[in-house]
Amino acid sequence: MLEELHLFGVYLPAALVWAVIAGVSAHVLRGLFQRWTWFKLFGPAGVLELALFALLWLGLTVVADAFFNQGA
């Protein structure tokens, strides 16, 4: 499990880093998706963005836990 990330001498909790990446990615993806008509199927756009954020956060966590070695 990857619990922390070493960034320029500072050890950050991995959960925080993944959350920030997921949040930014979800926001960018929402902008892209809004160009497509099928996006209107989801009703409130915030719901999809929130779901995207949580899924991306979980995805990043699972991938990091599986492939990255702690302390690397």
Place this chain on the structure above:
Amino acid sequence: MIKQWTMAMVRTLATALAIAALLFAVHALWLRYQVEPVTRDGKVVADIVPVATDVAGLVTQVCVHDNQTVQQGQVLLVIDPSRYSLALQQAQANVGNLRASLAQAVREDRRNRSMTNVVASEVIEQGQTKVEQLRMALAQAVAARDLAQLNLDRTVIRAPVSGQVANMTLQPGIYMTVGKAALALVDTPSLRVEGYFEETKLQRIHVGDAVSVHLMGVSGTLRGHVQSIASAIEDRERTGDVARLANVNPAFTWVRLAQRIPVRVVIDYVPAGIRLVPGQTATVVVHSPDAKQDLWSW
């Protein structure tokens, strides 16, 4: 009309799907970060033995240097033995003196008792008392001699355990008082990891569970297993001694943090090239048998 109804249904279903995905992800994240027994608050720990002098005096010899590995019984430092050698000689002379006096008193007593017709009973009794007194005085002197010998032996300070010398700044010529710590000895065989787990995660930790340990900034994983869980921690809301009435702090807090419970982890495997230093920060992951299935069981 039908098309509008169909669109509304699709929109509702799609939104419900998004909400379901959101709830699933939040639940999985909650399990991963709040329930699974993982902590970044771990430390490499070893028992530290503070080595103190049992007799006072000047340090004449320092036989070890900082961070040196020593074996149990190895000489660490020597206190000036001159005063204690003289005290031993004095005690030995005192023992000899009393032995001679006792031998003389015994002879006199034996002679007096063999001539009861010419020696008064009072004199015989006095002789016997003198013998008893001298026997006791001799026992006292022997104890004093043994104590002097013990003090002399204690001028040589030996390592009580095998380990590594730490924080050693002692130099010859420094005066040591009785009980003053001279140096610290790290009991290397007692090296272990202690993970400070939130109390909410304790139910998932069992004695014998496999553990992975990651040291801060060090690549590679140490393996171990849970040896024990702390039997008690201090109640910070309550003060007072055992024999006094309870004094409980009447604090009320909206937000409370989970307390940390130390979990002791025995190290089974250390990858080559990794050096363990007591005090190092470690991330401790307990591989609880029921953790993984719970993540996806929702």
